[in-house]
């Protein structure tokens with residue numbers, strides 16, 4: 085890993101420039117067909133559409149909240165498509181693009197943000213764990229899971245590796261740093277994938293670190309690399325290499341995907357209160373979809389008919405999302421107490437009884453809290 089001192093510009097791994105030109109990188113040769121590249125474009129366009137629809141549904145009162153991935157599509161699709169079926173991903177709350185790559189149905193993501201489920205999907209069915217709101221905690225879960233893989237002897241070419249997603253703000257959290265220590269000393273097969281979107285709600289990156297985030301890894305004793313998070317090809321190549329190394333028993337690594345949160349932190353936030361619009365304009369020019377569109381077009385790898393078909397598919401997806409979201413069934417009020425713990429627990433039992441009494445105090449209520 086090249087070591088940069090703080091006065092030098094950090095190296096940014098990039099295969100596709102913002103202008104859509106492909107540049108080889110000696111450390112990250114990319115083995116990819118034209119069809120796979122078109123597939124990546126389709127993923128990017130469809131997850132952007134999923135996100136746009138979800139923001140609109142929240143504005144219409146159909147969702148309680150939404151955390152937009154706008155601008156981070158390439159970081160998520162590139163890394164998500166680098167995963168193999170038997171790898172396990174641990175997301176935070178913004179990884180809708182990774183969820184998409186892991187085959188989680190959009191309506192299952194929406195159910196969580198509509199408040200009609202406590203989970204949404206079975207992690208084992210998708211190799212994609214449940215969303216985590218508590219910042220950084222999933223880094224420990226992922227590290228523990230990776231140590232389990234190691235102890236099961238499930239490494240090697242056909243084995244499994246783990247990837248964990250978190251933000252720039254999460255690098256200041258104790259859990260994340262503890263996970264770094266544990267992963268390092270145990271040589272755990274885990275890839276720490278930090279989407280540095282420059283903001284932690286209203287806190288800018290300068291409030292998190294005096295050194296580029298990827299260089300934190302060095303102090304913990306594992307490699308760190310900064311990749312252009314708006315370049316889907318570079319994200320794919322760098323994550324593939326990191327997962328390969330993890331599977332081969334070379335231990336953890338940190339990928340800092342340098343990107344930008346183009347939207348609000350969540351639909352409850354107003355970023356115009358704390359950041360300049362010039363910053364947004366600068367990042368618009370680095371749009372992850374646009375550069376792949378330019379590259380595919382210029383090199384004759386995709387034609388107008390292809391892009392029109394993707395657009396049409398996005399329209400159908402949007403319609404499906406709107407219909408499915410509105411059709412999501414409301415749970416009975418007491419369902420919230422189910423599956424909090426695997427075993428019965430007296431605190432939960434007491435809370436359920438109290439809540440049931442409260443619900444029963446309404447006229448016409450039934451025993452399950454329904455009306």
Ligand SMILES: Cc1ncc(C[n+]2csc(CCOP(=O)(O)OP(=O)(O)O)c2C)c(N)n1
Nearest residue numbers: 178217218219251252253254281283284285
């Ligand atoms: C332990 C903990 N502290 C504080 C919060 C409140 N909180 C929610 S999101 C967030 C910012 C996280 O920023 P970052 O890690 O950069 O991720 P991003 O939202 O930018 O994807 C904070 C502080 C929380 N959810 N958990």
Ligand SMILES: [Mg+2]
Nearest residue numbers: 251252283284
């Ligand atoms: Mg952030």
